[in-house]
Amino acid sequence: MRKDQDLAAEAETLDKAIISAVSKEPAKRDAAGEQGIRDRLATITKERDELQKVFAAEFPDYAALSKPEPLAANDIQRLLSSEEVLIAFSVGAKESYVFVVTRDAAEWQKFRSAPQQSRKRSLPCAAASRSRWWPTRRTSMESARSASCSTSPWPTTSTLRSWGRSKR
Numbered sequence: 001m002r003k004d005q006d007l008a009a010e011a012e013t014l015d016k017a018i019i020s021a022v023s024k025e026p027a028k029r030d031a032a033g034e035q036g037i038r039d040r041l042a043t044i045t046k047e048r049d050e051l052q053k054v055f056a057a058e059f060p061d062y063a064a065l066s067k068p069e070p071l072a073a074n075d076i077q078r079l080l081s082s083e084e085v086l087i088a089f090s091v092g093a094k095e096s097y098v099f100v101v102t103r104d105a106a107e108w109q110k111f112r113s114a115p116q117q118s119r120k121r122s123l124p125c126a127a128a129s130r131s132r133w134w135p136t137r138r139t140s141m142e143s144a145r146s147a148s149c150s151t152s153p154w155p156t157t158s159t160l161r162s163w164g165r166s167k168r
Contacts, residue, residue, distance in 0.1 A: 001062070004051045011044045073106035 018037045021029065055063040071079075076086055086101040092113055099108045 001055075004048060004055075007044050007048050007051075011041060011048075014041050014044070073101055076101050077103055077106065 014037050018034060018041070021034045021037065052063065052067060055066070080086065080101065080103045082103050084103070086099075088099040090097045090099075094113055095110055096113045097108055097110050100106070
């Protein structure tokens with residue numbers, strides 16, 4: 001286990017080193033040095049993968065705690081009350097996703113990512129209107145699924161909180 005911790009620390013240091021190296025002006029970069037860092041990072045990844053296999057075989061409880069498997073949507077649904085929702089975002093440069101899980105439904109929506117300057121306060125999908133996208137007692141996941149994405153802003157955190165309160 002100590003070996004894995006040491007390799008993780010070395011990988012973190014090398015990650016910082018490669019970022020620093022590739023951030024230099026082209027004339028000041030050292031291609032051989034950069035490749036050496038990448039090669040070592042690849043070796044560390046392989047060593048850590050092998051260690052994870054050993055941990056899973058010899059110490060399954062430790063492996064389960066240190067590298068938990070993601071839950072399936074139906075497992076998450078069983079953990080949620082009727083008044084709770086899990087909302088997760090995956091934001092990319094060109095397109096992003098929102099994943100919404102309630103006790104009764106699980107959906108995802110792809111949307112175009114906002115230009116860099118507008119990302120700070122909003123996300124660009126047509127979910128501002130709860131009735132258009134968010135399922136309530138009067139709407140279904142089917143109608144939510146048919147909602148179209150646009151460049152209208154996503155609701156703020158306070159709006160999401162109010163959705164939860166209004167559902168009660």
